[in-house]
Amino acid sequence: MAGLDDVFGDLFSSVDGVALFSPSGSYYERFADLEDEDDAVEVIVVGTENDVGADTFVELPLEFDNISDRIRFGLEGALDQDIIDDGDTLACATSVFSDDIDTVSRVRADADNHTGIYDLFARSRADPEVVKSVLELAIELGQKGQKGKPVGALFVVGDAGKVMNKSRPLSYNPFEKSHVHVGDPIVNVMLKEFSRLDGAFVISDAGKIVSAYRYLEPSAEGVDIPKGLGARHMAGGAITRDTNAISIVLSESDGLVRAFKAGEIILEVDPEAY
Ligand SMILES: Nc1ncnc2c1ncn2[C@@H]1O[C@H](COP(=O)(O)OP(=O)(O)OP(=O)(O)O)[C@@H](O)[C@H]1O
Numbered sequence: 001m002a003g004l005d006d007v008f009g010d011l012f013s014s015v016d017g018v019a020l021f022s023p024s025g026s027y028y029e030r031f032a033d034l035e036d037e038d039d040a041v042e043v044i045v046v047g048t049e050n051d052v053g054a055d056t057f058v059e060l061p062l063e064f065d066n067i068s069d070r071i072r073f074g075l076e077g078a079l080d081q082d083i084i085d086d087g088d089t090l091a092c093a094t095s096v097f098s099d100d101i102d103t104v105s106r107v108r109a110d111a112d113n114h115t116g117i118y119d120l121f122a123r124s125r126a127d128p129e130v131v132k133s134v135l136e137l138a139i140e141l142g143q144k145g146q147k148g149k150p151v152g153a154l155f156v157v158g159d160a161g162k163v164m165n166k167s168r169p170l171s172y173n174p175f176e177k178s179h180v181h182v183g184d185p186i187v188n189v190m191l192k193e194f195s196r197l198d199g200a201f202v203i204s205d206a207g208k209i210v211s212a213y214r215y216l217e218p219s220a221e222g223v224d225i226p227k228g229l230g231a232r233h234m235a236g237g238a239i240t241r242d243t244n245a246i247s248i249v250l251s252e253s254d255g256l257v258r259a260f261k262a263g264e265i266i267l268e269v270d271p272e273a274y
């Protein structure tokens with residue numbers, strides 16, 4: 001019988017590179033030595049922070065709990081930064097069951113299979129930090145709800161002028177004359193408080209809260225949303241096709257947070273998993 005090394009070895013034989021997801025220092029060191037050899041493979045570190053000081057690094061906006069999202073983000077980022085080429089095969093080493101790396105996936109970086117998860121943060125009109133703050137806020141809101149009750153919310157981020165033109169007020173805008181930004185803890189409390197109210201929040205590229213209570217009126221032709229979801233998701237998806245905004249939607253009915261770009265769902269996260 002072939003040894004296990006022979007069988008599992010196929011997972012990382014003849015790969016073009018190795019992607020290490022949030023490796024510990026000592027784990028990374030073992031690869032750094034390998035890189036100095038003649039038949040060196042490229043070593044890419046992917047993580048929320050470059051703790052190990054790797055030369056080749058792709059920054060994650062958050063530790064995706066879903067492994068395929070995590071790997072896709074890393075590979076789409078590496079392709080975008082020209083670290084790897086379309087068609088390259090990578091051994092992606094990540095942790096699933098503990099903090100240590102315990103899993104290797106052999107993945108081909110296929111530009112045609114592009115999900116847009118990296119573009120959502122790095123190539124949206126809005127500042128990546130703003131996208132990240134809004135996503136975190138939506139996840140937090142999904143975990144806690146409002147006073148224990150599940151709550152829904154719709155955040156439209158970026159291209160605010162155009163978004164305002166494709167929407168109308170449902171009520172007095174509490175952010176009318178204010179200059180407040182997402183990410184500020186007090187503002188986050190206000191946003192959570194106002195999430196009980198109808199309509200969407202409109203946020204600028206730089207994170208300024210432009211309006212609450214906005215009723216979106218994009219053309220929804222040809223926008224598909226999962227069954228069971230309604231007007232909030234339809235409007236949230238469609239506005240990202242009509243404008244260069246992205247949207248982040250927390251569903252009151254199924255509790256999931258979804259991000260839309262160009263009319264498509266790019267990311268779906270379960271707040272309870274964070
Ligand atoms: N065009 C719109 N613009 C802004 N907000 C909207 C729009 N349509 C609906 N909403 C908001 O979404 C809320 C929920 O609507 P609906 O139940 O149809 O959406 P949904 O997609 O099923 O979302 P959920 O999963 O949260 O129920 C409404 O009460 C309203 O506040």
Ligand SMILES: [Mn+2]
Nearest residue numbers: 229230231253
């Ligand atoms: Mn609904």
